[in-house]
Amino acid sequence: MSKNKTQKQSAPADKKKSLSSRIGLTLGKLMIATIFALGIFSIYLDAKVRKTFEGQRWHIPVQVYGQLRTLQPGERVDLNEIAQSLIINGYKKVNYVTRVGEFSHSAERLIIFQRAFDFVDSANHAQQLSIDVVNDIVVTLSVDEQPVARVTLEPKLLARLVPDNKEDRVLVSLEEVPSQLIDTLLLIEDRDYYHHHGISPLGIFRALFNNIRAGRTVQGGSTLTQQLAKNMFLSRERTLSRKIKEALMALILELRYSKDQLLEAYINEVYLGQNYANGVYGFGLAAQFYFGKSINEISHAQMALLIAQVKGPSYYDPWRHPKRAKERRDLVLRLMFEQHLLSLVDFELAAESELSVRSHRRLAKKNYPAYLQLVNAELNRHLSSFTQKSGIKVFTGFSHRSQQLLEQSVAQQLPLLERQYKQSDLEVAMIVTDIASGEVRALVGGRESGYAGFNRAINAKRHIGSLIKPIIYATALQRYQQYNLATPLDDKAITLQSGSGKKWQPKNYDGKYRGQVSLIEGLVYSLNIPTINLGMSLGLDSVADTIKALGYMHKLQMRPSVLLGAINMSPLDVNQLYLPIAGKGYSQKSHTITKILSPKNETLWQNNLISEQRLSGNTAYLVDYALAQVTKVGTARSLTWRLNNKQVAGKTGTSNSSRDSWFIGYDDKHLITTWLGKDDNTSTGLTGSSGALPLFASFMKKQGVVNKIEEKPAGIVVTLFEQQTGNAVTDACANTVIYPAIRKGIFTTKQCLQAKEDKRSWFEKIFGE
Missing domain, CATH: 1.10.3810.10 (Biosynthetic peptidoglycan transglycosylase-like)
Structure with a gap:
């Protein structure tokens, strides 16, 4: 009895022990599985952490900077201009410089406590710069009171191009x-x-x-x-x-x-x-x-x-x-x-203290979206989109001063022109380029400052009118044995017929015919008929070759009307064509970006400063000579009083029905391309001289003209020409004019249509003067 009772009592205990054993085993298995799963999951997380932390952790915005300005002794500078640039860059003007981000300014000295930066090949710590000038010429430069041969000013951050995230x-x-x-x-x-x-x-x-x-x-x-x-x-x-x-x-x-x-x-x-x-x-x-x-x-x-x-x-x-x-x-x-x-x-x-936060919360507003569009386009050609997100620094040729003056000129002149000529909805594009480097200093893509929409400087393809003419005349002057500035051209009514039989009877702008003019007169006074005659005698293919040689990269469809500018180009295209003319035959492709650095300051891309010869130096000189005459006695002669007889050169352009008003001009340093028109392509009522030219003059007056310096190449000689024949003659001939010419193409003749009348008295003839 007791034995059975004991067995009955031990049975539940065995069952409990068995159940707990099974539960413990199950929990153990679950724990092992959990640990195993946790281990696998940790390995996955570890790989994820390492991939992100040891790779490119962040997509960093592209930092776009303006011009890296370097100063050297002997260089001409305007301390007021530099001071203004410092204020734009967030520096504070004080009487005594004690902290980073401050500067002091007197008539002949500028002291800057420059921020630390690593925008060039080596990192610079915060340092105190001193610039001493005499008569606007740098005489001494120092860093932390030690004389140096050059200093680089901190560039202004233009924009931060934020990635997609x-x-x-x-x-x-x-x-x-x-x-x-x-x-x-x-x-x-x-x-x-x-x-x-x-x-x-x-x-x-x-x-x-x-x-x-x-x-x-x-x-x-x-x-x-x-x-x-x-x-x-x-x-x-x-x-x-x-x-x-x-x-x-x-x-x-x-x-x-x-x-x-x-x-x-x-x-x-x-x-x-x-x-x-x-x-x-x-x-x-x-x-x-x-x-x-x-x-x-x-x-x-x-x-x-x-x-x-x-x-x-x-x-x-x-x-x-x-x-x-x-x-x-x-x-x-x-x-x-x-x-x-x-x-x-x-x-x-x-x-x-107060919170002292900035007055406006917007950070790094893209104040110059038209310029940045051009930067973006170039950046996409130079680097992949992935590399662009690594925190690169992009340095450009942008000048805040030129940009501000450009925008001021547009804001002031456009309303005046609209009131004067009873127009509305005028639009504008302007480009300022450094002639020597090809760097675009400033750009306006429309009348609205800071507008980020359609960029007319880059994307507006319009008829260029008479801006094509210097290229035709350059084509002729390259054939120096056949053409010179005195070569006579016919200015008589002509009729041209297309392959389909359609007739074209072009006329000069004033509707008059002069019978015969010299080659330089045809260009200076922008005469249509002499230009067409010249272009047809040269051959349309020859003109096309010159257009391409000057830097036009797009397809050309040549027909006679192209000789009067019936060809669509953007202001940027036109700007490129004129750079070799302004640059004595040499130029680079116009560009904004000068250098791109990695986050570690390694150079990823740099513009080489090697200019290509696109036009012979002699030919460029003769065209430049003629364009200087345009601004003195030709279609742009109002610049003599607008710019107080400063030495510049340029060319006006007007398309059919005055739909487009152009002027492209330059001094010894900058080339400025200006276009005025309407987006619906209706008439503006403006010619190149009445519309675009005043804008150019307004900007140049504000910026300051650097007078053109005439440097005559060794291959150029000043020559006496007979007006009627265009032959090089001696001073015994009457009706002569003096022009520069390419020495190799000059063959002086003693024969002339009319000898110069000897007005000496009989006494002077016998005994001399």
Whole structure:
């Protein structure tokens, strides 16, 4: 009986033991499976972390800069112009220079405390530059009071071309960040950063305690490494799975990389604001976004406000919620003081200060979108889209001063022309190019300043009118044994017939015929009939060859009407054609970009400064001579009073029915192409001389004319020509004119149609003068 009872009692115990054993085995298996799965998942996360962290971590905006200006002793400069450029670049004028970003200016000296920059082949630290001039000539240059042979001024940031992900940031190294900012960031966000391994239970409990004591959230529980993992790899969803991933990734990051590497990544990754459609990431850009300063220029109060934004850039937005932002900033300042990161005096001054954010929140507005369109087009030819997202620096030939003066001229002159000629809806395109380098200094694509739409300077293809004529005459002058400036051309009514039998009877602009004119007169007075006769005798193919030689890259369909400019070109196309004429026969392809640097300052692309000869020097000189006469006695003669007899050259152009008004002109330094017209291609009522020319003159007057210097090539000789025949003759002939000519093509003859009348008295004839 007792034995059976014992057996009955042990049976349930065995069953319980068996059940617990099975449960334990199952749990063990589940644990092993979980550990295995977690291991596999960790390997996956590790690969993901390494791929991102060791590859191209961020898509960094393209930074586009203006002209890199270098000064040397003996160079002519305008200190007022440089001072104005410094103000545009965010420098502050003071009486005594003591801090980075300041400058002082007197009549003969400019002192600049230049910011640190690494925009050239070697990085430059913040340094004090001195420029001394006498009569506008640089006599002494010094850096930190030591004489130097040259200095490079900091270029102005034109724009930041943000990538498709709309994340904007300025990468900074840990060494560039003030130590006080780093100490405060760790104080607020992760005090145990250098003592934990990615996650910190102690930090979670401390944050909870401080938040309860303060009655609000003043400190977060996540470690800085966890925040980095969340920002760099994960979404913002609040789920348990995301927190697990975050913790695992934080551990992986701590195992793989040093604390300093992670801290630097965080400083560049953290989200700190919203610039309209673009997010502001990292302290480097945030300093510029909120205060317009570099990271090492900000004050104690500004530093505290930046760190305050980590908690919530939208909630503590200083423009929308200044009271909240100031409260959070002051809390950060108090903690800095309590932890001896600020002295009492500095704390009181900082706490009493205003927020001092920029007046407008928009950062790096694209003020010059027309110019940037050209930069973008060139950039796409030079680099792949992937490389463009690596944080490259693009340097251009852009001049802020020229651009501002160009826009001022358009704003002033267009309304005047519309009132004077009772027009409306006039549009404009202007391009300023450095003749020697081919660099585009400034560009206007329409009358509206800052308009980012249709760019007429690049994309408007219009009839160029008489701008084609210098190319036809250049074609002739290259045949120096057959043509010279005195060669007579017929100016009589003509009729041309096309292959289909259609007749064309061109006329001069004034409707008159002069019977015969010299070659230079045909160009200077822009006469149609002599030009057509010349072009047809040369052959349309020969003219086409010259057009291509001067730099026109598109397909040409030559017909007689092309000789009067019935060919569509953009202002940029025309600008290229005239560069060799203005450049004594040599030119480069006009361009904006001069150099592209990688984030490590390695040169990815650089424009070579080797100009190509596109026109013989002798021919270029003769065409240039004629175009100078255009501005003195020809169709552009109003420039004599508009520019106070300054030495320039140029050519007017007008298309049929005055639909297009053109003027292209140049001094010794710059070539300026100007077009006026209407988008619907209706008449403007303006010729080249009445429309585009005043715009050119307005700009040149503002910018200042650098008088053209006549440098006669060795192959050019001043020659006496008989007007009727165009032959080179002696001074015994009557009705002569003096022109420069190519020496090899001159064959002087003593025969002439009419000998010069001897007006000496009989006494002078016998005894001499």
